[in-house]
Amino acid sequence: MVDISNDDIGEINRLKLWEMMLKLRLVEKKAYDLFLQNLIKGTSHLALGQEAIAGAFGVALQEGDYTFCTYRGHAHTLARGSSIEGVLGELMGRQCGLMKGKGGSMHLTDVDKGVMGSYAIIGAHLTIANGTALASKYNKTKEVSVCFFGDGTTNIGAFHEALNMAKIWDLPIVFVCENNLYMEYTAISDVTAVEHPAADRASAYSLEKIIVDGNDADEMFRTAQAAIQKAREGNGPSLIEAKTYRHSGHSRADPGKYRPDEEVKDWLENKDPITNYRKRLLDYNIDEKVISDIENKIKQEVEEATEISKSSPIPDTKEIFTDVWADGGYEWHN
Amino acid sequence: MVDISNDDIGEINRLKLWEMMLKLRLVEKKAYDLFLQNLIKGTSHLALGQEAIAGAFGVALQEGDYTFCTYRGHAHTLARGSSIEGVLGELMGRQCGLMKGKGGSMHLTDVDKGVMGSYAIIGAHLTIANGTALASKYNKTKEVSVCFFGDGTTNIGAFHEALNMAKIWDLPIVFVCENNLYMEYTAISDVTAVEHPAADRASAYSLEKIIVDGNDADEMFRTAQAAIQKAREGNGPSLIEAKTYRHSGHSRADPGKYRPDEEVKDWLENKDPITNYRKRLLDYNIDEKVISDIENKIKQEVEEATEISKSSPIPDTKEIFTDVWADGGYEWHN
Amino acid sequence: MAQLTYRESVSLAIAQAMRKDPKVFFIGEDVGAAGGVFKATVGLLEEFGKDRVMDAPISEQAILGAAMGAAMTGLRPIAEIMFSDFLAVCWDIVANQIAKTRYMSDGQITIPLVIRTANGGGSKFGAQHSQSLENWSMMIPGLKVVAPSSPADVLGLMNTAVNDPDPVIFYEHKSLYASKQELDNTDLSIPFGQANILHEGSDITIIGLALMAQRSKKAAEILKEKHDINAKVLDLRTLVPLDLQTIKKSINETGFAMTVEENPRLCGWGAEISSLITEHCFSNLKGPVTRITTPHVPLPSADILEDNTIPSVDLIVNEVIKKIKGE
Amino acid sequence: MAQLTYRESVSLAIAQAMRKDPKVFFIGEDVGAAGGVFKATVGLLEEFGKDRVMDAPISEQAILGAAMGAAMTGLRPIAEIMFSDFLAVCWDIVANQIAKTRYMSDGQITIPLVIRTANGGGSKFGAQHSQSLENWSMMIPGLKVVAPSSPADVLGLMNTAVNDPDPVIFYEHKSLYASKQELDNTDLSIPFGQANILHEGSDITIIGLALMAQRSKKAAEILKEKHDINAKVLDLRTLVPLDLQTIKKSINETGFAMTVEENPRLCGWGAEISSLITEHCFSNLKGPVTRITTPHVPLPSADILEDNTIPSVDLIVNEVIKKIKGE
Ligand SMILES: Cc1ncc(C[n+]2csc(CCOP(=O)(O)OP(=O)(O)O)c2C)c(N)n1
Ligand SMILES: Cc1ncc(C[n+]2csc(CCOP(=O)(O)OP(=O)(O)O)c2C)c(N)n1
Ligand SMILES: [Mg+2]
């Protein structure tokens, strides 16, 4: 039994984190199934194993806050409260998809939930996230912007420009580097001049060096809360490096064979954020039934949403010609 | 009288530095005169006040080494031994110009002297300089590549990418940031998250923090020698931040009014690299006549070269159509 | 009644927009304290302060990214890219992010953003500071493309650009900054997609943009005075949206068409216009569409070289004569 | 006699070049250990080792910058940009540095560099991973532009590209990687600027590139079999240099011309070809040049949407019929 006399997180938040992580996990697994059933075309990048990061931020953020994620963004989108059928439907290219199939798995967007887009070209969204943060500062409103990206992203120019600008203008933004040790197939250590690709560069922008176990939902939650609060109070940006691991390959086509077996085994068996969190909840004296009720609820939600999205029609081909412009159309001449 | 019992630089190098700096100074002044006479069209960016940096590297480098500079590169080009009429001729758009007027003042190139081009879009040449360094490593030859750039350049993405790549591949290259305190008209401190725009970022690439008085030719020479030697011996890249000041405005059109009068006065009167070096040479017991003989020689050289370039014809308009391709021509169809 | 330069029109247009709408702000390099390298933003910092006129680091990607993100929330940023050549360093943000995000988001995201930039040659700045890059934007679905040729057009088109809900690339021509115009009203509004007739004529239609529109107009004057040829000159003003109706109407009347562009030869906007004219007016054409372009070379720097590379008034005059009178 | 896929031809072409010339090396992201995301560089690391097959960080500017610099010294780098869409993040290096440096240096600097990249749609990857960007390079003076449509062309054109002294952008089409061809010789060499006739015919000339050349060929087969129309299909293979002679000759014979391109409508290479045809073959044209393009939209992701956006064989067939038989 663990001493929780001085607990700062509390049962309510812990159960939220539990529910959130489970949802992300089960939807990603479902996405994988659907892909095997050839119902998902194109590509898809699962965040299996990285749920604690998106999950912790999902719980810590408020309505109205802005998040920006990458092609590996199903989890981050769901974590803001987007519907499961909206996500799966988009992956399958159905009308119920968040963007009716126009964007696809790499571009999930749900502005009503603060999901300001998923970006598929490395680096760009760090600079764009500065923009919503700048808007909050300009308007003197209190939203916080959060931008997720991977370890590989720390070596592209836009990373550098975005961090410098965020700092000089003290923008209300949190940059979250999910260091899963690999870019696509290349170990980040092979191509990076420092050990901690994000944290060891924080000082280049006069930022604090923050490294956190990204597979420990509690630690992630504390770190997220602190950085969000700092931003919300007008004290400027943070750069967080969260250490984690992706369970599957880079994308649907990748078996991930470039990673040593032991390494994979260790992360899957000993460091899985969800397995470990379940143990912790029990250690914290939370009723097993409460835990499994949530599991069952989420399972059912995912199944129902899957059916909805499977039975959603494919989009009308006239969608091709909509929404290039704000007038709804695509004409470039009179 | 100064104690020179333990002198590591020696009279010969000191006189070379003196001659070199004087040449750079007098040619830049001549360029300004020619501009006032409306003989130089387009733009031009003088390095007046920054001569110790290009000068020190010019003396320290060997034949075969590669240098890359910016639009503010007349001095850096001359420092490798390019002819004065080649430089002034190019500024005036004459046939005797290094590129017959095709490139212009911002693109001085003299491959025979190792001047691998001057680059007018911020950032790019840092990545290109890595390429000649990579070639030396690939070929197992011993040339060193040196890349000069300004403080403002440290905030663009290419800076970051280039430094990281240089380090992970341990390239034989020296990056030289000439921190003259301003980008065009904006103080670098207004737009940079750290105090020392280059040096405070060295650690982000596991490089040593090196700051040097860029207006002290001896210090510059020592720093240049050390970094060049390190690179030549296969011990990888260096990043040097040299503090300096430009005497004139950013470019020909700029009176430089955004800079406080005192600041300008201090740098011109107390920190001029050439005035101070002349004093030092005397302190080091070097004969006044030797010093002024060099002055007279350089003055004459500059005057003669000016006459040559002024009387050089303008290029033939058929030059427009040459050297798009390696076959010498510009045809894009058969 | 005021005489305004093109450069003054830029700062006035921005100032007018900022006065009317607190959502408009301005961001760029060396734009505030110094008033811009082309002195086209003088006075803005003084009037609107640092919160609305932001001097940025040399970080074009970060500048346009921030402008895009701010626009996504409903603000209306105007961002400066000092020379259009520098669009290359932030081209991902322009072509892949700003242009596509509305479509990919199925219309959830709107990006009311103006990117203004100094474009074109004539200043002897060499190949990296002189390009004419309207075609770079024209080819990207999702971008509107504007290139004014006069102070009045700067005012009227900037007004429309700032109020347009879509991203607009606003190409100001460096060689026009000093040009002047008498204006009795500066609060102008010119709709996009409306070509301007700079010269009337029925023998041939010359289609130009920015500096090339002005040169075409001068050529038309010479052709009329000295060669008895009446050329109609259309200044497109915006490439996207394109005033195809006016083009078609004019070609159907004159039967001869010529485009005059500063872009290098391959894939310039003139190619698109030429293909459109051929497609839509084939049976009325009396001859092939002639394209005058800069030759397909990077721009040289020396004055004699640059002056002989970019299409001149004389070249236009001669090409028209050849065309009308036969070679 | 070997059956080779387009993707295998890429790695074989690179391997052959590296075996012949120690100056050739290869650099890119995830290209070595993993053999590339499209498995088009499998085996190279094993054969040539880390010194010649370099896995780079996600730093496209640094990759192309290093390749350019190395080429300036006489090495012959092949650099991979994983998806052509990512050219946007290093566009300054491509368009402003690599393309212009030879000219600006008055020929002092030569840049024998090949940039290969996966281009085009058909994979349901969405708007940022599916673009057809041959026109981006075509419009920049100083770049050669290659886009092979078959395994043999990959081999023959890569060989020429690596040995060419100028910078070459080599667009591989993602949707062709799996396509196969029987070859009894893999050491091929195909000169630049030589269009390939994929189908003979005298009724109309269809001009395509890469995937669109293959689709045009299929369309020509259907037109012949089912509609008694004989279409000549030209696969341009290289846009720069352009085989204008073959284009002219064919149009002068058939009198009808159609370009089929995957680029969105505005300023695609088809516009340039159309304007050239009109300029050079006006009196022999029986009707306007038809341009088939992707509509001017970013590419949607869902399969039904993408499939209906990129020009299909059916669309080509129908457009040809309309054109030949009148609407
Ligand atoms: C500019 C750019 N270069 C390359 C790619 C191809 N690419 C997609 S994901 C990826 C790896 C990214 O690694 P990381 O940032 O660590 O994120 P992770 O995939 O591990 O979540 C690469 C190289 C891209 N999308 N954009
Ligand atoms: C990408 C890019 N952005 C902007 C410019 C315009 N510009 C030319 S010089 C300059 C200032 C550069 O400052 P710094 O690096 O400190 O060099 P300095 O001029 O002081 O030598 C700027 C912003 C440019 N040439 N390229
Ligand atoms: Mg990673």
Ligand SMILES: [Mg+2]
């Ligand atoms: Mg400076």
